[in-house]
Amino acid sequence: MRFGTVRANGHERVVLGVGEERALPLDGVTSLARVIEEWPAAEPAVKQALAGDLTRARHVDQFEWLPPIPRPGKVICVALNNSANTDRIMSGPKHPAMFLKPASALIGHGQSIRLRAEYGRVHPEPELAVVVGRGGEDIPRDAAMDHVFGYTIMNDLTSPTMRGEDTFHYRAIHPAADGSGDVSYVDTWVTYPMRYKGSDTFGPIGPWVATKDDIPDPHDLTIRCLHQGRVVTEDNTRNLLHSVADVIAFVSRYTALETGDIIAMGTALKASAKGGSAVQNVDLTTLGGPVDVTISGIGTLSSPVEMR
Amino acid sequence: MRFGTVRANGHERVVLGVGEERALPLDGVTSLARVIEEWPAAEPAVKQALAGDLTRARHVDQFEWLPPIPRPGKVICVALNNSANTDRIMSGPKHPAMFLKPASALIGHGQSIRLRAEYGRVHPEPELAVVVGRGGEDIPRDAAMDHVFGYTIMNDLTSPTMRGEDTFHYRAIHPAADGSGDVSYVDTWVTYPMRYKGSDTFGPIGPWVATKDDIPDPHDLTIRCLHQGRVVTEDNTRNLLHSVADVIAFVSRYTALETGDIIAMGTALKASAKGGSAVQNVDLTTLGGPVDVTISGIGTLSSPVEMR
Structure with a gap:
């Protein structure tokens, strides 16, 4: 079973994959996260949708896809x-x-x-x-x-350009190794x-x-x-x-x-x-x-x- | 004006600072993000709350605080x-x-x-x-x-212990400098x-x-x-x-x-x-x-x- 999320009429709508290339909007289902939270209790309704009227399934290219x-x-x-x-x-x-x-x-x-x-x-x-x-x-x-x-x-x-730019070579502050409670400086590379x-x-x-x-x-x-x-x-x-x-x-x-x-x-x-x-x-x-x-x-x- | 978010009876509730040490729960206001979205239109109601009955304000220590x-x-x-x-x-x-x-x-x-x-x-x-x-x-x-x-x-x-552990010293793949379309390897430090x-x-x-x-x-x-x-x-x-x-x-x-x-x-x-x-x-x-x-x-x- 494959799920996706599309935008339809300005709203999020969960869709189901039908075969390789079609997607079936699920009536009233707006959040895949919610479907997952309610899984496996939500599974029978999804299977029922797949076993029902698939004429409303459309080619994937006809949808505006959001992150799932x-x-x-x-x-x-x-x-x-x-x-x-x-x-x-x-x-x-x-x-x-x-x-x-x-x-x-x-x-x-x-x-x-x-x-x-x-x-x-x-x-x-x-x-x-x-x-x-x-x-x-x-x-x-x-x-x-x-x-x-x-x-x-x-x-x-x-x-990688920004990775290089956002890399620091610096002397990090560490506790002194002698346990004196003072600090020491350690040569360190950090990338943000x-x-x-x-x-x-x-x-x-x-x-x-x-x-x-x-x-x-x-x-x-x-x-x-x-x-x-x-x-x-x-x-x-x-x-x-x-x-x-x-x-x-x-x-x-x-x-x-x-x-x-x-x-x-x-x-x-x-x-x-x-x-x-x-x-x-x-x-x-x-x-x-x-x-x-x-x-x-x-x-x-x-x-x-x-x-x- | 100072806002916070507390948990009261299992629900999020926005509170207002009263003086240094007291907080006043705002009736029915559950999301500071929402207050901010509606700002400055929300400001008069907040000022009204501060000008009203402050006897319900309690010491900050009496609340369970959430991130604001x-x-x-x-x-x-x-x-x-x-x-x-x-x-x-x-x-x-x-x-x-x-x-x-x-x-x-x-x-x-x-x-x-x-x-x-x-x-x-x-x-x-x-x-x-x-x-x-x-x-x-x-x-x-x-x-x-x-x-x-x-x-x-x-x-x-x-x-800093985990910072050191999650630092790689490796040869990063870059495009070859000669523009041949091949790759070159560049000595790189990356921290995750x-x-x-x-x-x-x-x-x-x-x-x-x-x-x-x-x-x-x-x-x-x-x-x-x-x-x-x-x-x-x-x-x-x-x-x-x-x-x-x-x-x-x-x-x-x-x-x-x-x-x-x-x-x-x-x-x-x-x-x-x-x-x-x-x-x-x-x-x-x-x-x-x-x-x-x-x-x-x-x-x-x-x-x-x-x-x-």
Whole structure:
């Protein structure tokens, strides 16, 4: 089963996927987050809709798509979570490292990525994203998948130019090592991601949330990223270093997950890590769009690009 | 005028400050964000409440405080924005650098900071925070203050231990400098702040939002931070490198501001930068609380500490 959210007559409306290319608006259902909260009690009504009159289903291109969850409580993104990264990492954690995107940076399928020349290079990062069903904290690894509602697609747009600009090399204040209660200064690098990961439109997401029963193994999905019709990434989620269950168990030790939270699992880049087809060469600021991300069993997320 | 949000009978309720130490619940007013949206049309009713029966006002300690805006759309934090930092920065941007805290990390006045031994060192960072009134993008500097509703207090809890753990030293993929379309590898440091800045309870905030007419100059406020009754920071917002107007103008080039968004202006640490009284020596994980932050004209934010 696949869900999306569209705008119809100025209001949010939940739609159901019918076959590959059609979407059926659900009468009176305005919030996918609410559907998820009420799951599985809401499931029979959804199945009934799918078994009923499908003549009102229309082609996906006829809708104005919003992010499937328009305002998730938080959007957590896992960094460098692909086996193609390991030989480039000189030091770093063995656990998932994470940053946030603001919910206000999310845009739906077909909505434009809006860039400025001053953003510098901006490249796509195609990712599988988890949609949290039941929330929780301190979720054990073996119960983690019970907290997944389904999966969607995120394009984790990134500006390496702004990343470089927002990096400090400084002497951080630490307690003195001698325990004197005085301070010492430690040579430190810190990068602040608000701009380079969180600028408006840097989070294309959707169009579909595929329920987990549609996705028997989230670690065996192909991910493709096309730029202007040319394949720039082809990867498989088996190359994720930290699994969905690992990430849920880890992150929920630090932040309680809530229904509708999004966890983007990290950039697929295995096949593009070498040679000229790297996503890092796809500078949307100078090259424009569109950029498409397809994940098997979920769908295709398409984004035009416009300059502001 | 000062506003807060409390929990009463399981529901959110907006309160008004009466004198220094009392709060008056506003009948039927459940959302400060809504009050701000409706400002200045909502102002006369508020003034009427203050001119009316104040016998229902109770001492602040008799309330259960929530974050003044319990779920802001985003919480933007400015990094290293204090003149005490400048001699420690070897390289870094001249503009404001920013990160996000998840709204779910916010806690109200009197609510406990909850820590685990595995979080390592966690120290307080006392900060002035702006509450956005009218939203907007590309806000000109000279109109920026029109978008401020008021000011509150944030304690930007930070774990330097997790910061170190979540730092990667790696070879980032960049386009080849020769324009061949191939890639090159660039020695890069990246820090991911979700855990070290965004873990649950890492954002004590409130209790009060002072409206901007109460704060004639946001760059002439004293900030004090007390740990277990001992002063660990005494500073003044005149030491901010980037002013409120600068930050609003800058950030709104990248992300549209919305009513109720919070912008924490950066850690006050001028007086504590040297010697043994640095906030960095206040490890709440080993020392416990409480920690209090006071800003002149706004109030005092108090947080006990408990171990999970």
